[in-house]
Amino acid sequence: TCSATVTVEDNVAPIAICQNATVVLDASGNGSITTSDIDNGSNDACGIASMSLDQTSFDCSNVGANTVTLTVTDNNGNVSTCSATVTVQDNTVPTAVCQDTTIQLDASGNGSITTSDIDNGSNDACGIASMSLDQTSFDCSNVGANTVTLTVTDNNGNVSTCSATVTVQDNTAPTAVCQNATVVLDASGNGSITTSDID
Known part of the structure; x- marks a missing residue:
C-alpha cells in the first residue's frame, strides 16, 4: 500500500450579482x-x-x-x-423662515422691499438656489398691512414658502403751497375766501 495527499483547491470565484x-x-x-x-x-x-x-x-x-x-x-x-x-x-423642501417688516413711502408715494427684508434665515442642507417675493413694490394704495409670500427654492428644485406682513406707512407731510389773494368787500362791508383762493 501507499498513501498520497490529495490537495483540494477552490479556485472558482464567487458569482457577484448586483442591483441598483x-x-x-x-x-x-x-x-x-x-x-x-x-x-x-x-x-x-x-x-x-x-x-x-x-x-x-x-x-x-x-x-x-x-x-x-x-x-x-x-x-x-x-x-x-x-x-x-x-x-x-434630495426630496426635502427647504425651510422657509419669514419676518415682518415696515416700510415708509417716499415723497413720491412709493416704497419697495427685497427678499433680504423678509427672509429670516431660510435654509436647506443642500443649499438655497433662489428666493423670490410675490410683491416688492408698494404705493399709497397699500398703506396699512399687506401679506407677502416668500418662495424659497433649493439647489435641487424643492420649493417652500412662508408669509409675512409688510406694514406700509406714509409719514411724509404734504407740501403746502399758498398764494396771496385780494378780497373786495361788498356794499355791506363783507367779503369771503375759500381754500382754493389760497391754495
Missing part, C-alpha cells in the same frame, strides 16, 4: 446604503465569507447617479465584483 438602488437624503443632507441594498443574490458553492462596498455614504454632492462596486469574497479567498447605480435624491 435609490437613496433619499435626510433633512441633514445625508444618506447611506449597506451591502444588502446592492447584493442581489451573490453566491458561491463553498460559501460567502464577506461583502463590501467602495462607497456607502452619500450627501448633497452626490445627488444623481453614482456607480458603486460590490466586492464578494468566498470562504477560500476568491474574489469577484459587480457594479450598480445608486441614484441619490
Whole structure:
C-alpha cells in the first residue's frame, strides 16, 4: 500500500450579482446604503465569507447617479465584483423662515422691499438656489398691512414658502403751497375766501 495527499483547491470565484438602488437624503443632507441594498443574490458553492462596498455614504454632492462596486469574497479567498447605480435624491423642501417688516413711502408715494427684508434665515442642507417675493413694490394704495409670500427654492428644485406682513406707512407731510389773494368787500362791508383762493 501507499498513501498520497490529495490537495483540494477552490479556485472558482464567487458569482457577484448586483442591483441598483435609490437613496433619499435626510433633512441633514445625508444618506447611506449597506451591502444588502446592492447584493442581489451573490453566491458561491463553498460559501460567502464577506461583502463590501467602495462607497456607502452619500450627501448633497452626490445627488444623481453614482456607480458603486460590490466586492464578494468566498470562504477560500476568491474574489469577484459587480457594479450598480445608486441614484441619490434630495426630496426635502427647504425651510422657509419669514419676518415682518415696515416700510415708509417716499415723497413720491412709493416704497419697495427685497427678499433680504423678509427672509429670516431660510435654509436647506443642500443649499438655497433662489428666493423670490410675490410683491416688492408698494404705493399709497397699500398703506396699512399687506401679506407677502416668500418662495424659497433649493439647489435641487424643492420649493417652500412662508408669509409675512409688510406694514406700509406714509409719514411724509404734504407740501403746502399758498398764494396771496385780494378780497373786495361788498356794499355791506363783507367779503369771503375759500381754500382754493389760497391754495
